Amino acid sequence: MTITSKLKSGDTPTAEQIKRIEQAAGRPPASDPDSPVYTSKQLAHLYQEAKKLNKKQTVGIRLNQKTIDLYKGFGKGYTGIMAAVLDYAINHPDIIKKAL
Numbered sequence: 001m002t003i004t005s006k007l008k009s010g011d012t013p014t015a016e017q018i019k020r021i022e023q024a025a026g027r028p029p030a031s032d033p034d035s036p037v038y039t040s041k042q043l044a045h046l047y048q049e050a051k052k053l054n055k056k057q058t059v060g061i062r063l064n065q066k067t068i069d070l071y072k073g074f075g076k077g078y079t080g081i082m083a084a085v086l087d088y089a090i091n092h093p094d095i096i097k098k099a100l
Helices: 015-025 040-053 065-072 078-090 093-099
Strands: none
Touching (some): 065 078
16 A cells, blocks of 8 residues: 655654655565566566667768857757757658748
8 A cells, every 4th residue: 555645845744654654664575567677688688679669870061150059059959959859850751841
């Protein structure tokens, strides 16, 4: 059985809430049927498959200086933002049509 309590920011827990937390700390975590326990071999396989899905390729692209400066204004990780914008645009053909 799961018991939850909500506190507002700045509130302190009641004595009853503290007691329930202390009692729960002594019990093992409840099993979750939606989250099975994997062997290290299974985890290694899942990791390799995830790497394949997230593999990225470096490409050269010619951009005007204003565009580059605007993206660099986002700071570290600006190339990831560029990639996200391109991914979004390719999934929304109306954006591509407006740019042509």
